[in-house]
Every structure is written in structure tokens, then in C-alpha cells.
Amino acid sequence: MSFQWNPCFPPEWDAVESPPWWFFLALYLIVEVLALALVVLGLPKAGAIPWDRLIHDAVIVPFFCWIAISCVMWFALYDIPARRTADHNAARWHEITGWQRQLRAGMAVLDSVILTPELDLAERMLKLEGSPPDNPGKVTALADIVGPDDASRLPVLLDTLLSPLAGRLAQTAKGGSFEIVTQCADEGVSGEVVAAWQRLELPGKPVVRWLDRAVDPGFAEDWFGDVRRPAW
Secondary structure, three states: OOOOOOOOOOOOOOOOOOOOHHHHHHHHHHHHHHHHHHHHHHOOOOOOOOHHHHHHHHHHHHHHHHHHHHHHHHHHHHHHHHHHHHHHHHHHHHHHHHHHHHHHHHOOOOOOOOOOOOOOHHHHHHOOOOOOOOOOOOOOOHHHOOOOOHHHHHHHHHHHHHHHHHHHHHHHHOOOOOEEEEEOOOOOHHHHHHHHHHHOOOOOOOEEEEEOOOOOOOOHHHHHOOOOOOOO
């Protein structure tokens, strides 16, 4: 079973807001007005007003009817949708975190090469103190990467970047389980990567995809990002 690197997860549902207090007040007034109208229409045309019946039918009974209707409206408008939203968001959270656990269990950083325009840029960004780390064979100034002419500088640059990774790439490439993505303005760089791969005599032929600089891959940040736990 192949692992899917960029699955489509369902969107998170917004939390359901409870009905405002004035909604239940308006509901009470509606029930009370209807009950009072029915009681008044049923009163005798002459004689004393039956206050006990009036209070019972126009005040007490409507009050308990209002409570019952309010409970039904609360469950229908808030409780049931809120539970459904919580179940959906919890299932989504478990699905995403499960995918991240599988991803992190199968992903390994074999090696890395970082280009910085200044020698102490990484130290300043990381707020490190003391001597910068010493990486023999992996510290190269861009100005030192030159070719016979401007057109041939890119192959020299790619050879310089890939050479420290050659041993790891040779081991990993045997499985044919990865691809290389180049994100730059020139689509021809993908062909240069393949040519550099061949010059270094690495096994196989890599799958190289090109992305324009304006394109956002959209899923790589989810590999290591934290997913907010849904509220219960």
C-alpha cells in the first residue's frame, strides 16, 4: 500500500454559537400572547372573571410550555449541531495526526546542504553564540563557485551542491522512492539536475519536477506543523 504525501482532508467546521438570550425571551412573549389570546376568547361574556382559570391557563401552563419548547429549540439549534461539529473536527484531527505520525515514521533527513549569502547569517538567525559550527567540505562561498564562463556556472553549482550528498543519494536512489523538485524561474534547471546526476554517476535516473517560483506547493508545511486540537 503506497503512502499518500498530499491527501485532501475535510475542512474544519466552525464552532456553533448558542442562541442569544433575546431569542428565548421573544419565544416566551409569543407563547404568552397566544395563550392569553386563547384564554380571553374563552372567557364568559358576563359575570365575574375566573382568576384561577385565567392564571392557570394564561400564566402557569404557557410558562411550562415555553420551557419545553425552549429545550427543544436548544437541542435543535445548538446541542445537536455542536456535538456533530465536535465529532467532525475530532475525526479530522485524528485523521491528520495519524497521517503525520505515519509520515514522520517514514521520513528521514539524510543530509543537507544550505546556501547563505553571508558567512555569519545562520549564526545571527539562530542567535547562536561562540564559534560557528565547522563542517569540513560543506562550507563554500558562492563567489568561489565559478565556471569557464557564465553559462557553465550552473552545472558547477549543482555539482557542488550534490557532491556532499552523493553517498546518501546513491543509497536512497536504488529504491526509486523519491523525486526531486526544483522551484525556480527557469524550467531548464530540471534538465541540468539530471545532467549533474549523471556526471556524479549516481544510479538510475531521478524524477525531476519543476515548479515556478510563484507556485505554492501547499502541503509541505503540513508534514511537520502542529494541528490544533479541536475544542470539545
